[in-house]
Amino acid sequence: xxxxxxxxxxxxxxxxxxxxxxxxxxxxxxxxxxxxxxxxxxxxxxxxxxxxxxxxxxxxxxxxxxxxxxxxxxxxxxxxxxxxxxxxxxxxxxxxxxxxxxxxxxxxxxxxxxxxxxxxxxxxxxxxxxxxxxxxxxxxxxxxxxxxxxxxxxxxxxxxxxxxxxxxxxxxxxxxxxxxxxxxxxxxxxxxxxxxxxxxxxxxxxxxxxxxxxxxxxxxxxxxxxxxxxxxxxxxxxxxxxxxxxxxxxxxxxxxxxxxxxxxxxxxxxxxxxxxxxxxxxxxxxxxxxxxxxxxxxxxxxxxxxxxxxxxxxxxxxxxxxxxxxx
Numbered sequence: 001x002x003x004x005x006x007x008x009x010x011x012x013x014x015x016x017x018x019x020x021x022x023x024x025x026x027x028x029x030x031x032x033x034x035x036x037x038x039x040x041x042x043x044x045x046x047x048x049x050x051x052x053x054x055x056x057x058x059x060x061x062x063x064x065x066x067x068x069x070x071x072x073x074x075x076x077x078x079x080x081x082x083x084x085x086x087x088x089x090x091x092x093x094x095x096x097x098x099x100x101x102x103x104x105x106x107x108x109x110x111x112x113x114x115x116x117x118x119x120x121x122x123x124x125x126x127x128x129x130x131x132x133x134x135x136x137x138x139x140x141x142x143x144x145x146x147x148x149x150x151x152x153x154x155x156x157x158x159x160x161x162x163x164x165x166x167x168x169x170x171x172x173x174x175x176x177x178x179x180x181x182x183x184x185x186x187x188x189x190x191x192x193x194x195x196x197x198x199x200x201x202x203x204x205x206x207x208x209x210x211x212x213x214x215x216x217x218x219x220x221x222x223x224x225x226x227x228x229x230x231x232x233x234x235x236x237x238x239x240x241x242x243x244x245x246x247x248x249x250x251x252x253x254x255x256x257x258x259x260x261x262x263x264x265x266x267x268x269x270x271x272x273x274x275x276x277x278x279x280x281x282x283x284x285x286x287x288x289x290x291x292x293x294x295x296x297x298x299x300x301x302x303x304x305x306x307x308x309x310x311x312x313x314x315x316x317x318x319x320x321x322x323x324x325x326x327x
Contacts, residue, residue, distance in 0.1 A: 002027065002113055003096055007035035007079055007086055008104040011297040013044065014283040015246070016104040018276075020050055022243075023102075026111045033099075035061065035086050037079060044291055061089040065173050074178065080187040081176040083150060084169035091157045091165070098156040100127070105249065106151065107276060109228050109241040115209045119154055124202035125161040127154035128191055129210045137214040137262055144180045148191040151245050152209060160200045207232060208242035213262040221271055228271065244272050250299035251280065257323045258299065258315060269323060277325050 004023065008016045020032060035056045036042035045055040062070075066085060070078055083101060090099050100116060119127040128148045133141050155161045172187050183189060194201045204210065207230065211219065219230045221241070228241040248260035257277045264273070287294045301312040314320040 002030040002116060003033070003090070003099045004030060004102050004112075005033040005035065005086055005090055005099055006102050006104050007037055007082065008041065009037035009075065009079075010040040010044070010294070011075075012104045013041050013294075014280050014287060015249075017048075017050075017283055018279055019102065019104055019106050019108075020053065022106075022108040023112070024051060026108050027113065028111070033090060035082075037075075037082075040293065044287070044294065047291075061086065061093075069173055073176065077177055077186070080150070080178075081172045083187055084165055084172055087153075087155055088162075088165055088169050091155060092162065096157065098125075098154060100152065100154040101150070102243075103151045103245065103247075105246045106243045107246065108243045110208070112152070112209070112242055115152065115204060115206055115242060116154055118204060118206055119202050122202040124200045125156040125158050126164050126194070126198065126201045127152075127204060128194065128201060129153070129204045131212070132207070132210060132215040132218065134215050134217045134262075136217075141214055144185050146185060146189040146192050148188060148194075148203075149210065149212070149245070150186075150188050150191070151212075152204075152243065160198070164194065164198055164201065206239060206242065207237070208239040210245065211241055211243070212245035213247060213260050213264055216268050216272075217263060217265065221268070223271070225271070225275065246273075246276055249273075249276065249280075251284070251296060252299050252301075252315075252322070255281070255325050257325070259321045259323050261321065264321060273323055274325065277323055281325060 006016060006019065016034065023030060023032060030052060032053050033056055034045060034053055036045055037058060042055065042057045066082060069081060073081055087099055087101055090096055129152050130147055131141065131145065131149050155165050168190055171190050175184055176187050178186060195203060211230065219232060221228055221230050223229055229238060230241050231238050250258040252258050259273055284296050301315055315322060
């Protein structure tokens with residue numbers, strides 16, 4: 001049995017449901033704990049009674065420390081702050097043997113147990129995944145976002161694993177904001193030093209775990225839209241895609257999606273993004289039909305300053321990385 005957990009609110013509900021469906025498709029023995037970060041997501045998820053899922057309300061795990069910092073953090077920052085606390089709750093409070101955190105905007109393309117099996121084989125008990133930035137993305141991404149991505153992380157219920165988790169939990173409660181400051185950024189930059197100070201941390205070697213917009217140009221792909229195989233351009237080494245991280249994908253209209261700022265070639269759009277956007281649209285319609293209180297969260301551009309105006313122009317006027325689907 002593999003144990004996974006994720007967290008999201010109603011804004012990310014359709015993504016989280018798609019992630020669960022992909023996990024259900026590929027995992028033979030698993031259980032997923034979903035931490036619902038608002039009342040609407042809790043109500044809908046409880047009603048759906050998803051297979052192999054336990055829904056956890058905020059009231060069950062929010063402790064005094066989290067509540068004290070909640071008012072000073074944005075919704076996104078509070079989710080980042082809470083990630084290690086969620087793992088701590090499930091391992092330390094629930095007493096389960098191990099847990100893997102997964103972001104709600106991942107889609108699994110094959111069985112993720114191959115990734116946690118790698119951790120077991122390594123002799124370590126904490127698994128982290130690198131960004132593996134492409135050359136261009138690394139120029140501005142690594143300093144700010146860090147070497148590692150909080151997207152797929154495993155901790156076991158062992159003393160030296162919990163030591164890593166507890167320190168990370170306390171650091172995030174003390175400081176976790178969506179800005180780069182004094183070598184910190186959100187919950188991620190804290191991970192940079194782990195391989196240097198902990199000998200039980202294993203860095204995932206399987207390139208199939210962690211394909212994402214910031215590294216997708218490192219690879220070439222082949223497949224039928226069901227099973228996708230990848231090849232590292234620099235070495236020619238091959239792998240099976242385990243998950244793709246659809247970071248930043250935003251709904252900006254009934255048939256339009258913003259797929260971010262990284263360079264995403266047309267073949268990658270067709271292989272990974274078109275089907276994802278269509279499935280989000282279908283899931284949004286499903287939620288509208290079943291739950292009258294649900295409404296789609298649309299993203300709108302705008303803001304002060306030259307930088308924000310340039311961004312708005314690139315997206316709204318030039319349609320940079322705007323994907324349209326035929327509903």
